[in-house]
Amino acid sequence: MNEPHITPSTDTYKQVAANPLRCITGSIISGGLSFAIYSLMITIATNFANKPIHSQNPIVWKISSAVRTLIVGVVGLGTGIFALVALGLLALGIQLWFQQLTKTKNS
Incomplete structure (x- = not known):
């Protein structure tokens, strides 16, 4: 009654070979995410610039300045x-495409 239901584990991992189409598709997705995050970063930075800190306390100035810098820095x-991943995947896709071309030429 209190015995746990044990299911057999199916840890079968299959290595999928990289091909140019998968690399370029991943590059497009990563580039799109990079552009979206960049747009978000510009919006956040503009919002922070348009809303100054309303305080005369120097500690509040320093803490809020640090938090704003940290937020924009993390988003940046x-x-x-994501931009570097997009460039790397694009370069890998081009490299694999050239390897396929030279392999078919030599065969």
Whole structure:
């Protein structure tokens, strides 16, 4: 009655070979995400610039400045990572495409 239902594990991982179409599709998706995050970053930075801090306390100025910088920096880091992934996948897709062309030429 209190015995757990044990299901057999099916840990079968299959390695899928990379091909140019998969790489370019991934590059397009990553580039789109990078552009979306970049647009979000510009919107956040503009919003912060248009709404100044209304306080005379220097500690409030320093903390809010640090938080604003941190938010824009983290979003910018995400933009850069997705952009680099998009470029890397595009380069890999081009490399695989050239390898397929030279393999069919030599065969």
